[in-house]
Amino acid sequence: MDFSIYLPSVSLDCVIFSFHQQSLKVILLKMRGIDRWALPGGFIAQDQDLNAGASEVLKLRTGLENIFLRQFHVFGAQDRTGPEHVRLLVKQKILTQKEATWFLQRFISIGYYALVNYEEVLEPRPDEISEACSWVELDAVPQLVLDHEQILAKALEHLRKDLHYQPIGLNLLPEEFTLPELQTLYEKIIGKKLDRRNFRRKMLSHKILIDTQKRRTGLGHKAPILYKFDKTKYLEALDRGFQSSEFY
Amino acid sequence: MDFSIYLPSVSLDCVIFSFHQQSLKVILLKMRGIDRWALPGGFIAQDQDLNAGASEVLKLRTGLENIFLRQFHVFGAQDRTGPEHVRLLVKQKILTQKEATWFLQRFISIGYYALVNYEEVLEPRPDEISEACSWVELDAVPQLVLDHEQILAKALEHLRKDLHYQPIGLNLLPEEFTLPELQTLYEKIIGKKLDRRNFRRKMLSHKILIDTQKRRTGLGHKAPILYKFDKTKYLEALDRGFQSSEFY
DNA sequence: ATTAGTTGTGTCAATGTGACACAAAACTAT
DNA sequence: ATAGTTTTGTGTCACATTGACACAACTAAT
Numbered sequence: 001m002d003f004s005i006y007l008p009s010v011s012l013d014c015v016i017f018s019f020h021q022q023s024l025k026v027i028l029l030k031m032r033g034i035d036r037w038a039l040p041g042g043f044i045a046q047d048q049d050l051n052a053g054a055s056e057v058l059k060l061r062t063g064l065e066n067i068f069l070r071q072f073h074v075f076g077a078q079d080r081t082g083p084e085h086v087r088l089l090v091k092q093k094i095l096t097q098k099e100a101t102w103f104l105q106r107f108i109s110i111g112y113y114a115l116v117n118y119e120e121v122l123e124p125r126p127d128e129i130s131e132a133c134s135w136v137e138l139d140a141v142p143q144l145v146l147d148h149e150q151i152l153a154k155a156l157e158h159l160r161k162d163l164h165y166q167p168i169g170l171n172l173l174p175e176e177f178t179l180p181e182l183q184t185l186y187e188k189i190i191g192k193k194l195d196r197r198n199f200r201r202k203m204l205s206h207k208i209l210i211d212t213q214k215r216r217t218g219l220g221h222k223a224p225i226l227y228k229f230d231k232t233k234y235l236e237a238l239d240r241g242f243q244s245s246e247f248y
Numbered sequence: 249m250d251f252s253i254y255l256p257s258v259s260l261d262c263v264i265f266s267f268h269q270q271s272l273k274v275i276l277l278k279m280r281g282i283d284r285w286a287l288p289g290g291f292i293a294q295d296q297d298l299n300a301g302a303s304e305v306l307k308l309r310t311g312l313e314n315i316f317l318r319q320f321h322v323f324g325a326q327d328r329t330g331p332e333h334v335r336l337l338v339k340q341k342i343l344t345q346k347e348a349t350w351f352l353q354r355f356i357s358i359g360y361y362a363l364v365n366y367e368e369v370l371e372p373r374p375d376e377i378s379e380a381c382s383w384v385e386l387d388a389v390p391q392l393v394l395d396h397e398q399i400l401a402k403a404l405e406h407l408r409k410d411l412h413y414q415p416i417g418l419n420l421l422p423e424e425f426t427l428p429e430l431q432t433l434y435e436k437i438i439g440k441k442l443d444r445r446n447f448r449r450k451m452l453s454h455k456i457l458i459d460t461q462k463r464r465t466g467l468g469h470k471a472p473i474l475y476k477f478d479k480t481k482y483l484e485a486l487d488r489g490f491q492s493s494e495f496y
Numbered sequence: 497a498t499t500a501g502t503t504g505t506g507t508c509a510a511t512g513t514g515a516c517a518c519a520a521a522a523c524t525a526t
Numbered sequence: 527a528t529a530g531t532t533t534t535g536t537g538t539c540a541c542a543t544t545g546a547c548a549c550a551a552c553t554a555a556t
Contacts, residue, residue: 009255010356050324050356071322074358076298108258108298110322110356164412164492180534198514200535205512215521221533222521428503446545448504453543463552469502470552 001128003102006043011107012050013041013148014057014069015155019172020118022181024138024188026152027061029130031145033092034085038130038145039152041109054112061124061133068115068171072158073151076108080147094129113155115171138188160190165241167208170229178216178224179203206242208233249376251350254291259355260298261289261396262305262317263403267420268366270429272386272436274400275309277378279393281336286378286393287400289357302360309372309381316363316419320406321399324356328395342377361403363419386436408438413489415456418477426464426472427451454490456481 016027028037040061044053051069059065086103089095095103118135126133136142141152162168168189169182183199203209210230215223264275276285288309292301299317307313334351337343343351366383374381384390389400410416416437417430431447451457458478463471 007257007354007356009257044324044356046354047326049326050322053324074298074319074322076292076301076358078295078297106255106294108255108292108358110324161413165409178534195514195516196534197516197536202513217522219533220523221531222523222535224534426503443545443547444503445505445547450544465553467502468554469500470504472503 001099003043003099005045007046008105009107010110011041011043012054012057012110012112013039013075013151014054014061015039015111015113015152016058016062016116017113017155017159017172018116018118018121018135019185019188020135022184022188024185025118025135026138026141027124027133028136028141028144029126030132030134031085032094032129032131033088034145035143036085036145037136037142037148039148040127040133050110054110057112058114058116060127062116062121063125064116064120069112070114070158070162071110071112073111073154074108075111075147075151077147078106080109081105081107082146085145089129109151111151111155113159115168117171117174119174156189163189167206167229167234167237167242170231170234176212176214176226176228178226179209180224182227206237208237249347251291251347253293255294256353257355258358259289259291260302260305260358260360261287261323261399262302262309263287263359263361263400264306264310264364265361265403265407265420266364266366266369266383267433267436268383270432270436272433273366273383274386274389275372275381276384276389276392277374278380278382279333280342280377280379281340282333282393283391284333284393285384285390285396287396288375288381298358302358302362305360306362306364308375310364310369311373312364312368317360318362318406318410319358319360321359321402322356323359323395323399325395326354328357329353329355330394333393337377357399359399359403361407363416365419365422367422404437411437413492415454415477415482415485415490418479418482424460424462424474424476426474427457428472430475454485456485 018025027040029040030037040057042053042057042060044050048056051071054069055065055067058067058069083104086095086100090097090100124133124135138156144152163186169177169185172185173181179200180196182203183194183196186199187194208230209227212226212228214226216226217223266273275288277288278285288305290301290305290308292298296304299319302317302319303313303315306315306317331352334343334348338345338348372381372383386404392400411434417425417433420433421429427448428444430451431442431444434447435442456478457475460474460476462474464474465471
């Protein structure tokens with residue numbers, strides 16, 4: 001592997017969220033030779049835009065393109081990377097000496113979070129230095145390498161904040177979904193239960209949902225209405241941001 | 249100047265805001281040999297934390313320490329930097345050939361914004377490749393180099409958003425200030441006029457202001473009350489963030 | 497003293513929020 | 527079929543917040 005095509009000192013890490021079976025999940029990679037997991041990451045080619053680099057990482061791991069992807073923070077502590085793991089990988093001949101030199105640099109890492117549709121991701125794909133790649137439930141995240149736990153926590157924090165301004169769900173839910181499902185998504189993100197009736201009222205007030213006139217059956221109780229997003233209005237809300245009173 | 253102490257590929261730019269004579273200002277540097285201005289920026293030493301690097305830039309330009317400073321975005325377009333200006337500086341012998349090599353790298357730039365008290369900044373200080381450094385009114389910003397206009401615009405956008413969650417003013421206003429002054433600050437940031445009475449009501453409801461029992465006189469009209477921030481509550485509000493209803 | 501310009505306080509209607517109750521629908525077990 | 531279980535859709539009501547105002551009080555200049 002030739003790393004000279006990449007910008008030195010700069011890496012990026014992606015927190016890839018999805019929502020499946022009523023729980024929030026992220027993609028993690030199991031590192032070789034160490035009992036720790038990591039966020040999928042990568043580097044930026046010399047001739048590549050930063051955001052394009054992030055898209056590439058995403059494509060590599062999920063096979064998806066044109067996904068909701070957002071920069072949220074740069075992690076730049078001087079001691080955020082450590083040589084131990086790299087040395088181990090050399091000893092186990094997973095990395096060559098030359099490759100190790102690259103990884104032993106000091107990196108700052110640009111954190112991105114992505115929102116993807118679980119169903120559309122066929123099989124998360126690992127890279128050279130990891131032996132597995134899979135979806136992990138947010139409240140069952142194992143020990144991570146380096147500062148990746150901080151990165152994950154910060155991503156969630158930003159996602160939570162962004163919820164105040166923006167609609168969410170288009171990228172995380174299937175084409176059609178019920179309001180209770182959307183509510184669960186919100187609850188998982190903000191970490192607390194919401195009142196059904198108030199949630200419905202507020203959500204419908206945004207006028208970004210379309211009643212498909214269909215219902216989800218087979219659940220052993222009253223069949224909830226299937227909605228889909230009004231994409232035009234959704235995207236409009238996404239960059240205009242909703243609510244906010246006279247000033248804040 | 250020896251640049252080998254710095255991390256390659258990485259630079260940072262600071263949008264330093266202050267509020268003076270009822271208007272928002274930023275510090276800009278007049279570039280040598282070209283009729284353009286730039287945001288104060290810098291690089292990160294190999295053994296320095298990223299945020300420490302930003303603090304250092306701030307200290308260098310304003311003389312201030314412990315200032316409100318926040319990362320807001322990374323600018324990483326492949327073509328965001330250009331060789332023309334650097335070549336000119338070499339021709340004019342402002343930069344040596346070796347120094348030029350450093351500047352001709354591709355950089356990603358981490359954007360920071362800072363909020364400082366105008367009064368406490370003695371005299372903004374220029375660097376080697378700039379001939380002047382001064383406060384410029386936000387609506388009188390001249391042509392800037394590279395993508396600095398975008399950086400400035402994005403900084404303002406973030407400042408505006410952050411206003412929704414956070415108190416502001418402690419870093420921008422003098423120790424004591426009047427409510428109309430605070431209101432003008434808000435108006436300049438969000439770019440529109442606010443209703444005096446509603447502004448006062450909302451601001452006081454946050455309970456972060458202390459009535460100093462003094463008034464500002466000499467204005468030719470009713471003397472407004474001087475307030476100061478309750479620092480404890482202010483800082484608490486800063487990291488807890490105020491308002492936000494049941495979910496968003 | 498009068499005037500001009502602003503500030504502090506208060507009111508009121510409209511809207512939004514939080515806390516609830518109840519009936520309707522779909523499946524299950526009998 | 528019928529009754530029971532569960533969860534959904536709808537609606538109400540008190541309370542808080544918001545946006546749009548009117549008025550009196552105060553300071554300096556004339």
